[in-house]
Amino acid sequence: EIVLTQSPGTLSLSPGERATLSCRASQSVGKNYLAWFQQKPGKAPRLLIYDASSRATGIPDRFSGSGSGTDFTLTISRLEPEDFAVFYCQQYATSPLTFGGGTRVEIK
Amino acid sequence: QVQLQESGPGLVRPSETLSLTCTVSGDSVSSEHSYRSWIRQPPGKGLEWIGYIYDSGSTNYNPSLQSRVTVSMDTSKNQFSLKLSSVTAADTAVYYCTMGAGWLIDYWGQGTLVTVSS
Numbered sequence: 001e002i003v004l005t006q007s008p009g010t011l012s013l014s015p016g017e018r019a020t021l022s023c024r025a026s027q028s029v030g031k032n033y034l035a036w037f038q039q040k041p042g043k044a045p046r047l048l049i050y051d052a053s054s055r056a057t058g059i060p061d062r063f064s065g066s067g068s069g070t071d072f073t074l075t076i077s078r079l080e081p082e083d084f085a086v087f088y089c090q091q092y093a094t095s096p097l098t099f100g101g102g103t104r105v106e107i108k
Numbered sequence: 109q110v111q112l113q114e115s116g117p118g119l120v121r122p123s124e125t126l127s128l129t130c131t132v133s134g135d136s137v138s139s140e141h142s143y144r145s146w147i148r149q150p151p152g153k154g155l156e157w158i159g160y161i162y163d164s165g166s167t168n169y170n171p172s173l174q175s176r177v178t179v180s181m182d183t184s185k186n187q188f189s190l191k192l193s194s195v196t197a198a199d200t201a202v203y204y205c206t207m208g209a210g211w212l213i214d215y216w217g218q219g220t221l222v223t224v225s226s
Contacts, residue, residue, distance in 0.1 A: 001171075092211035096170040
C-alpha cells in the first residue's frame with residue numbers, strides 16, 4: 001500500500017498569498033497518477049488536479065500541481081476567499097487507492 | 109452532467125450490516141465512467157477508499173475491509189450498492205459513492221452519514 005504524507009497539517013495564510021502544499025509518497029507513484037482534491041465543510045471533495053499536473057475541468061489557473069515519483073506539490077498562486085478548505089492528495093496508480101491525511105488552509 | 113445520490117439507513121446497530129445504494133443519473137452503465145467506488149470519511153477525519161465495481165461486474169476491495177465488504181451493481185436501475193457486515197462504531201462515517209473513467213475519481217455523491225449505535 002502506498003502511504004501518502006501531507007505537510008503541513010495546517011497552513012495559515014491571508015487572501016492574496018501563495019500556498020504551497022506537499023504530498024510525499026512511501027513509494028513511487030506510477031505514471032504520476034496523483035490527484036488533488038479540495039473539500040469544504042459538509043461537502044464532497046472536488047477534483048482539482050489529476051495526473052499530478054493537469055487541471056480538472058473548470059478549475060481556475062491559480063491552482064497548479066507539480067512533481068513526480070514520490071514528491072508532489074499543489075500550489076495556489078494567490079489565495080481567494082473561497083479557496084480556504086482542506087486539501088487531500090490521492091494516488092490512483094496502485095490498489096488500494098489511498099489518500100493523504102489532508103492539509104487545512106485557514107485564514108490567518 | 110453526471111449526478112450521484114446515496115440512499116440508505118442513517119442508523120445501523122452494531123454487528124449488523126450497513127447497506128447503501130447509489131443512484132446514477134445523467135450517465136449510463138455503458139459510459140466511459142465505468143469505475144464505481146465507495147469512499148468513507150469518519151467525522152472530522154480523512155478519506156478511506158472502500159472498493160469499486162467495474163462495468164464488467166468485477167470488483168476490487170480495500171484489504172483492510174475486504175472480509176466485510178460487497179459492492180454490487182444493478183444495471184437495469186442504474187444503481188450500485190455497498191454492503192458492510194459486522195459493523196462497529198468505527199464504521200460510523202459519511203459514505204460517498206463516486207465514479208470515474210479509470211481509477212481517477214471524477215464525480216462524487218453528496219455523501220450520507222451512517223451512524224453505528226445501539
